[in-house]
Amino acid sequence: MTRRGRPRHGDAQAMSEQDKQQQAHTLAGAPKMGWLCSYTPLEILLAAGFQPVRITGHTGAVQKADGLMHPNMCQFVRACLDAAVDGAYSTFEGAVFVNSCDAMRRLADAWRKYTDAKFVHMIDLPKGAGDADAAYLRNEFDKLRRALESAFGIDVTDPVIKQAVKLYNTSRSLYHEMNALRTDAPPRVSGREAWNMAGLFNNTPPAVWNQALKALLEQKRADAPPSVLARPRVILAGSPAHNPEFAGFVEDCGLDVVFEDMCTGSRFFDVSVGNAADPLLDLARGYLEKPPCARMMSMDKRAEAMIDRARAMGARGVVHHALKFCDTVLYDAPELKRRLEAAGLRTLFLEGDGTLGSMGQLKTRIQAFAEVLGGDL
Template sequence: MTKIAIVDSGVDTPEEILMAADIIPFRFFGDPSLNITKANEHVPPNHCIWARNLLERALNGLDADIKGLITTHGCDCTNREFDIWLECVDLDFMYFLNAPLKRDKAAIKFFVDDMKELIQQLETKFNVKITKEKITEAIKLTNKIRNLLKEISEYRSKMVLKGSEFHEIVKKVQQEDKKQTLAMLENKLEELKNKETFPEKMKRILLTGSVIDDSEFIKNLETLGLQVVMDDICIGTRYFWDSIEENGDPIKALSKYHLKKPIYSTKIPSLQRFDNLKHFTEKYEVDGVLNVAQKFCEPILYDHPHMSKAFKALEIPYLFVEIEYSRESFKQLATRFEAFAEMIGGK
């Protein structure tokens, strides 16, 4: 089946439109083991390290079944780098989806217009018909997936499912055929219902910050006694927390869904992200909050001092780290994580 790669520094790409065209939405992830060379010829050294990694991967060659790409408006870096991708990545279909910065009525209307344009360009390029009925059908399927993910997510908090394993599941859902992932999730849920809690005692962490697509990063936290019981990241709850309206105009429903779900740092007013985090800290009785910024990730860097102050006021332990997109830095980070694990209480 044809795949379209998605480059998104948030999680605002309406996968359902692609599914309605019988195309697999394939969220494009980085590879932290990659040696960056080619991307350095296009992107200055002080630009987002994760976006640079994505470009390197693309320049090294994409899978043959990837026939196109959508970059969704997120941060300044991914926005501006789209033109570079146009210059040097060999794909026939490339669309810049202008997911609005704002979330009001005018923004919802605008996003509908841009999605309609995406539909039209897809129809022309791939000779398909994307009907509203097919989009609604896709929405029903992704809603089922979202609900299952939400249920499965709870097993992190019950100390039955490791945060890293859950992260891998969400990644899989964002890259594979949704019908297949539905069956995989149903099986996983059944398996979890009969599973025992972990034997080891772990501290309960809420993970927030930039796009974190390396599950090994979360595994590394686990080796230090930190379990991610909840998150508000794009390869996490922000992908599945809310459901899309199944009645009425599906394009408008998609627009509303993306602009009404809990806010991310790439949107405005991003400081409201704290409200959702606060809610999670209470509901999931976390011991501490970990805010992770990929190096040069401006949206997170702007929000961090506000978050730090707000969590301090609530007397909730908060750790902010900037990471290089490389596993070589794990050992260095371990010292900070160990100190944090020691500092925070265990419920």
């Protein structure tokens, strides 16, 4: 972020000393900008001087939001609005949405109407990953940059965006190092620990998070391998799960969670952003080329990526959890399950509302699935 009057574009432009100081990226006390979808370009938000913080709602019963939007929207969307109208995000400067589903579009409408957010922006995400799609998304990312500049009187320069890309690429590299420790048998990093690190990422400045993960990696590499009996290894998949106990809950049922193919797990970290002349085009290509979610309607790529990841992590099964009324994931589930099981991956499909009470009702099914997988060891 720079003051008005500085040139915004050009790879040859050197970063000023002011830019370098601003983009130390510790962002202690920086204004917060909310985000929800893993296709949100956090690099642009960071380059604009904000601390990106994920909006996660809550895991309790929805109270006020059911009177403000249709109750057949998924629990996650309603819980986010519920928390917002209760003031949970009143200190945020605004929120950035992606048209990931109809419920998310309605949430953006409700956010504009029922909150005092200074800035609400919607990114139109294409479904493909070709050159035309990347060019379209690059234009959407530029619209976000210009909207931030207009709303807050700032300039978001290419060099500063590149510095943010570099920082987040470090975050992604460290996350992959952590996942490499989960290939051990038993895993050196538990599913609960990995889930907690992903949750910490949502509300921590990236430079601070990087240091925290480096410390965890140093500790795990120095520790003796866990001396426990082998347990069935699974990956988690499905709808966003913002319950902080989700992965630990599954592990407490007798499974080792070795990967999370979810928006609240690996999806942000599976982005690979290059360093060419146009950072916005690099971002667009990186976000579109990551393993797709159900919203992208790319079953072949989605199933192939999940099967490859399960094999790489030594997983024997998949726990696929869908939120009630999460249409994209529910539409995707039957064919995805067929393909996973055809590849030799036993699959448990669960449906719930994401609350702690809902998870408790699923405990018996997960324990039974663990027994079935255990018999295959």
